[in-house]
Amino acid sequence: xxxxPHLVAMPGDYLFAEVARRVQAYAPSAPRPIxxxxxxxxxxxxxxxxxxxxxxxxxxxxxxxxxxGYPPDQGYPFLQQAIIxxxxxxxxxxxxxxxxxxxxxxxxxxxxxPELLAADARIGVTDPVYPAYIxxxxxxxxLGRHEGGAWSALTIxxxxxxxxxxxxxxxxxxxxxxxxxxNNPTGTVLTREQLTRFVRYAQDTGTLILFDAAYKAxxxxxxxxxSIYEIEGADQVAVECCSFSxxxxxxxTRCAYTIIPKALKARIDGQSVSLNALWRRRVACRxxxxxxxxxxxxxxxxxxxxxxxVAAQVxxxxxxxxxxxxxxxxxxxxxxxxxxxxxxxxxIPGQRSSxxxxxxxxxxxxxxxxxxxxxxxxxxxxLRLTAFNTAANTREALERVLAVx
Numbered sequence: 001x002x003x004x005p006h007l008v009a010m011p012g013d014y015l016f017a018e019v020a021r022r023v024q025a026y027a028p029s030a031p032r033p034i035x036x037x038x039x040x041x042x043x044x045x046x047x048x049x050x051x052x053x054x055x056x057x058x059x060x061x062x063x064x065x066x067x068x069g070y071p072p073d074q075g076y077p078f079l080q081q082a083i084i085x086x087x088x089x090x091x092x093x094x095x096x097x098x099x100x101x102x103x104x105x106x107x108x109x110x111x112x113x114p115e116l117l118a119a120d121a122r123i124g125v126t127d128p129v130y131p132a133y134i135x136x137x138x139x140x141x142x143l144g145r146h147e148g149g150a151w152s153a154l155t156i157x158x159x160x161x162x163x164x165x166x167x168x169x170x171x172x173x174x175x176x177x178x179x180x181x182x183n184n185p186t187g188t189v190l191t192r193e194q195l196t197r198f199v200r201y202a203q204d205t206g207t208l209i210l211f212d213a214a215y216k217a218x219x220x221x222x223x224x225x226x227s228i229y230e231i232e233g234a235d236q237v238a239v240e241c242c243s244f245s246x247x248x249x250x251x252x253t254r255c256a257y258t259i260i261p262k263a264l265k266a267r268i269d270g271q272s273v274s275l276n277a278l279w280r281r282r283v284a285c286r287x288x289x290x291x292x293x294x295x296x297x298x299x300x301x302x303x304x305x306x307x308x309x310v311a312a313q314v315x316x317x318x319x320x321x322x323x324x325x326x327x328x329x330x331x332x333x334x335x336x337x338x339x340x341x342x343x344x345x346x347x348i349p350g351q352r353s354s355x356x357x358x359x360x361x362x363x364x365x366x367x368x369x370x371x372x373x374x375x376x377x378x379x380x381x382x383l384r385l386t387a388f389n390t391a392a393n394t395r396e397a398l399e400r401v402l403a404v405x
Contacts, residue, residue, distance in 0.1 A: 053300030075102025111136035128375030187337015
């Protein structure tokens with residue numbers, strides 16, 4: 001047996017697994033219930049339109065004429081069409097059914113899409129960044145050696161308060177560039193002009209942009225792009241990953257989708273190759289899709305009734321975020337995000353490191369955040385707080401935090 005040496009050499013544990021480990025170890029001795037503002041998991045139940053569709057689809061599956069076996073590789077056409085009609089047509093983005101790939105989660109595809117590239121492809125990420133992007137590529141051996149807390153073959157685009165968390169263009173060529181906006185973990189966004197700059201860069205350099213739009217439902221300003229395809233020419237350089245997890249509460253239900261336009265092509269050995277066709281070939285081999293009842297539920301989330309119900313839930317989380325920002329800023333703390341995203345990026349007061357501050361809040365306030373350093377070196381000195389808890393818990397958590405500062 002020969003093991004994957006890159007997986008064996010992975011440093012430490014996955015960020016959220018380490019957070020969970022520390023919370024679990026402390027929980028039995030906690031003097032009061034722990035309030036979790038750490039992992040980005042939703043707390044509101046699925047909207048009525050969604051559960052009704054799920055029940056009806058399950059009942060349909062119990063009849064000879066309504067039974068469905070393996071789903072189509074790219075998803076059922078009814079869901080593909082609903083995605084196009086609800087999420088893209090209102091933005092002026094034209095898509096065809098076979099450019100929509102239904103999957104079980106955005107994390108699945110953002111981790112797997114680098115399989116389109118060569119084994120030694122150069123990857124670029126912002127810093128701080130969702131750690132799954134880095135870990136997936138490190139396990140595949142694309143990032144070189146891990147030394148001094150950094151990967152030797154990874155291109156980093158630092159995002160700090162000093163540059164308004166706007167990443168610079170890569171200083172060296174990259175094959176794939178991850179962009180997540182609204183951003184996880186900072187909660188910041190890119191303007192249309194800023195996003196256009198990256199699209200033009202990709203056109204000039206042949207870079208593939210992997211655009212993670214998992215939090216687009218939280219954008220409140222129509223001037224902020226919800227899709228990278230709102231930028232002219234993006235269909236030739238970008239793949240977009242979207243999720244029902246944060247927009248419709250599907251963290252425990254599992255459904256997402258990836259857009260790969262047929263205009264997106266690359267050259268190898270002098271030939272032009274469609275990335276849409278390559279991914280379709282990969283999907284047919286590597287997965288069996290999302291179940292019929294879940295896809296019916298996802299389509300219901302995109303119906304007029306479902307959109308109204310889901311929007312009300314999103315607003316509840318954004319109300320939490322706005323309250324968090326106002327409360328923390330009112331206490332003299334520096335925070336970012338929380339306007340177009342359910343994340344608040346708190347600059348840690350004093351000299352504590354991110355993990356020291358995490359432990360302090362856990363043991364003294366019984367509140368869980370996520371250490372900023374877990375998202376990259378530029379995240380040191382910050383803590384990510386999520387707005388996904390209940391309004392009552394969010395308010396109590398803030399009171400507890402301020403009491404121990």
